[in-house]
Amino acid sequence: MKRYHKPSPAKLNLGLHILGRWPEGYHILETLIYPYPYLYDDIEVKVLPGKNRLELRTTGLYIPESDENYLYTTYKVLAQQLASPLPALEVWIHKRIPISAGLGGGSSNAGTFLRILSELVEPPLTLEFLHKVAARIGSDVPFFLYNRPMLAKDTGTVLEPFELSLEGYQVFVLTPPVPCSTKHIYRALRPTQWSRIPIEPILRQPISEWRHQLRNDLELVSFQIYPTLLCWKMELYAAGAIYASMNGSGSSLYGIFPA
Helix, strand or coil: CCEEEEEEEEEEEEEEEEEEECCCCCEEEEEEEEEEEEEEEEEEEEEEEEECCEEEEEEECCCCCCCCCHHHHHHHHHHHHHCCCCEEEEEEEEECCCCCCCCCHHHHHHHHHHHHHHCCCCCCCCHHHHHHHHHHHCCCHHHHHCCCCEEEECCCCEEEECCCCCCCEEEEEECCCCCCCHHHHHHHCCHHHCCCCCCHHHHCCCHHHCCCCCCECCHHHHHHHCHHHHHHHHHHHHCCCCEEEECCCCCCEEEEEEC
């Protein structure tokens, strides 16, 4: 039986500016999503006899039973978009990326699983098609089809390659034991808290200039609900970070340090 294995990496959000909101309620944002391959889940897929069946086994960090695993959703959405049966699969995932921490673990699992599924069907699926499928699963999922920094716009699904490298720096990621709900954070965010400033010109400045210009607008809500997160951010600066930020909607934070 054929087996496929891929690492499913975490991501960093370098800035997250809210520019506005669509009439249906979705926020218009800009953020630079950066691969963080040093923290990853493992996904292994084995092809079984039959069709349209997914057996999932998880190890590592606990996934709450109330959360539908993104792999089931990915399998179902791809089958719907192809309008044809998928091979039966046994999937094992070993979780290392903390849950509800803004590191994109579930989205990464979905994007990585999509890339594996694209190798199992004929004719091969195009990246454009996979991107459209990924956008139906979650706003961060399309990013994980690529292996490079991407400037994410609109609701996060419009991606543009962006030349930026953190080589020559040390990135320290910490995750306080505070699970943050992305939906609740966005719902609590008020228009007066939006940056409304395009992010690209700031990203092109030296990282040492980011501290007072590059924002994560979601911090304003998360720090109000969980003040200890602000304390951890200040600790990163006190330890010598030239830039520190909450990652996504939290609770993880990161600091960029000189090498």
